[in-house]
Amino acid sequence: MLRSSLPSLIALVLVVAGWEAACRFLHIREFVLPAPSAIWAQSYAAWPNVLHHTLATLGTVMWGFIASVVISLPLAMLIAASPAISAAIYPLLVVTQSIPKVALAPILIIALGSNELPRIIVTFLVAFFPLVVGTVAGLLATPPELIELGRSCRASKLQELTRIRLPFAVPFVFGGLKVAAALAVVGAVVAEFVGADAGLGYLIQTSMAFFKTPLAFGAVVILAAMGIVLFQAVTLIEKLLFPWSSGADQPPPGM
Amino acid sequence: MIRLEGVGKRFARGDVEALRDVSLTVAPGEFVAIVGASGCGKSTLLRLVAGLVPASSGRVVLDGTPVMGPRADTAMVFQAPTLLPWADVLRNVTFPLRLMKQAGGDTEARARALLETAGLQGFENRLPKELSGGMQQRVAICRALLQQPRVLLMDEPFGALDALTREEMSLELLRIWSGLKMAVLFVTHSISEAVLLADRVVVMSPRPGRVAEVIEVGLPRPRGFEQEGTPEFQAAAQRIRALIYGERLPRAA
Numbered sequence: 001m002l003r004s005s006l007p008s009l010i011a012l013v014l015v016v017a018g019w020e021a022a023c024r025f026l027h028i029r030e031f032v033l034p035a036p037s038a039i040w041a042q043s044y045a046a047w048p049n050v051l052h053h054t055l056a057t058l059g060t061v062m063w064g065f066i067a068s069v070v071i072s073l074p075l076a077m078l079i080a081a082s083p084a085i086s087a088a089i090y091p092l093l094v095v096t097q098s099i100p101k102v103a104l105a106p107i108l109i110i111a112l113g114s115n116e117l118p119r120i121i122v123t124f125l126v127a128f129f130p131l132v133v134g135t136v137a138g139l140l141a142t143p144p145e146l147i148e149l150g151r152s153c154r155a156s157k158l159q160e161l162t163r164i165r166l167p168f169a170v171p172f173v174f175g176g177l178k179v180a181a182a183l184a185v186v187g188a189v190v191a192e193f194v195g196a197d198a199g200l201g202y203l204i205q206t207s208m209a210f211f212k213t214p215l216a217f218g219a220v221v222i223l224a225a226m227g228i229v230l231f232q233a234v235t236l237i238e239k240l241l242f243p244w245s246s247g248a249d250q251p252p253p254g255m
Numbered sequence: 256m257i258r259l260e261g262v263g264k265r266f267a268r269g270d271v272e273a274l275r276d277v278s279l280t281v282a283p284g285e286f287v288a289i290v291g292a293s294g295c296g297k298s299t300l301l302r303l304v305a306g307l308v309p310a311s312s313g314r315v316v317l318d319g320t321p322v323m324g325p326r327a328d329t330a331m332v333f334q335a336p337t338l339l340p341w342a343d344v345l346r347n348v349t350f351p352l353r354l355m356k357q358a359g360g361d362t363e364a365r366a367r368a369l370l371e372t373a374g375l376q377g378f379e380n381r382l383p384k385e386l387s388g389g390m391q392q393r394v395a396i397c398r399a400l401l402q403q404p405r406v407l408l409m410d411e412p413f414g415a416l417d418a419l420t421r422e423e424m425s426l427e428l429l430r431i432w433s434g435l436k437m438a439v440l441f442v443t444h445s446i447s448e449a450v451l452l453a454d455r456v457v458v459m460s461p462r463p464g465r466v467a468e469v470i471e472v473g474l475p476r477p478r479g480f481e482q483e484g485t486p487e488f489q490a491a492a493q494r495i496r497a498l499i500y501g502e503r504l505p506r507a508a
Contacts, residue, residue: 146337152307153350244341
């Protein structure tokens with residue numbers, strides 16, 4: 001574990017050190033590109049404020065992510081259940097994906113008021129699509145022989161779904177969940193840019209308005225960390241609950 | 256016990272005639288192999304007997320009742336092991352019975368005994384991905400046998416295995432079958448496999464699939480590879496080969 005993460009750790013340290021050195025020796029002005037030390041100093045000095053905004057964003061991300069899961073999974077089952085439903089719903093889904101969410105956010109805020117709801121909806125809209133696509137792919141990727149096995153055991157359509165298709169789709173669902181977790185962070189920030197009084201997106205905007213660039217950078221670093229942690233959390237849940245799903249770790253016994 | 260009466264099958268999609276006027280009778284406990292070139296409807300024939308697809312004409316009768324859908328007393332083994340990747344070996348073997356809500360108190364014990372017969376003791380709690388291809392297919396065969404079927408349908412069960420594993424598995428299948436005495440319909444591409452295993456070999460011709468001839472294999476049981484050299488084995492294999500290739504018998508340099 002430590003050995004495998006060592007190269008990436010060294011690379012990270014080198015990048016930060018190079019960045020710090022460039023800022024100091026090339027005399028780059030702080031509001032253009034702050035040095036890592038300055039980012040740390042300013043963010044740390046304002047930590048109660050930063051924490052407040054981080055928690056606000058985390059709330060939006062989590063609610064948006066949960067909404068994606070709750071809506072995407074049944075939707076994917078519907079789509080996978082019949083070609084007709086798939087033909088009806090899929091184009092609509094693609095439409096939601098081709099609309100720029102930044103353009104949609106102000107409209108939603110006017111319609112729904114300046115509260116948490118429009119931000120959650122924007123987060124959901126950004127995050128849910130890969131989850132639906134992944135789950136549908138998983139449900140349809142069940143080998144036909146496995147379906148025939150179910151049929152030869154006189155399994156009902158519901159049994160076929162719950163006992164064969166859904167478990168088979170689990171690795172695909174988790175593939176979608178990982179992408180959705182990362183995208184939920186993006187969606188939350190997009191929504192906060194447009195209309196919010198708290199959150200890291202809001203913090204970035206207000207900091208930049210006062211040329212407090214280091215604080216804005218601090219918010220960006222926290223966002224990146226949030227995305228990584230969420231992604232890893234999904235990976236960990238998959239490993240704990242569905243150990244057979246995550247890639248093969250043992251080779252088959254020799255023949 | 257299995258009787259096919261002038262069975263035909265036409266698939267609406269693409270308007271393909273897969274089978275035409277197939278009549279065949281299989282006695283209880285008989286081992287019947289089906290060979291033929293690709294596209295001769297061998298697999299379709301098996302699925303008709305399994306009740307997975309309905310016949311377009313004629314009928315399939317099992318123990319005097321027409322087959323209308325999948326039945327509990329027929330079990331199927333596919334070319335791929337088709338195990339559930341999330342379930343361990345034991346749960347894979349008991350899956351059909353659990354799905355049909357026929358699992359009883361002795362199901363697990365019977366499953367363990369079957370796995371032991373198949374040389375899989377100690378692997379009960381392994382996941383399919385931890386097993387080799389041959390072992391996975393053994394699990395699939397145990398899964399079918401646990402249903403105590405009166406008819407075992409096998410669709411090229413050893414087709415995806417390497418040649419050595421394949422030979423080993425075919426003898427093992429004979430050993431298990433001789434103890435259980437159920438009727439077996441065994442689809443294969445291999446002529447020697449068909450002759451080695453079967454009481455009778457049904458040779459089919461393609462487009463549309465028909466029965467070209469049924470050949471009796473008179474070799475004594477228990478069978479073994481040493482019989483491959485006997486004139487009787489060679490004569491049966493030659494006859495099948497001639498039926499399949501017909502006039503275009505290959506004569507390579």
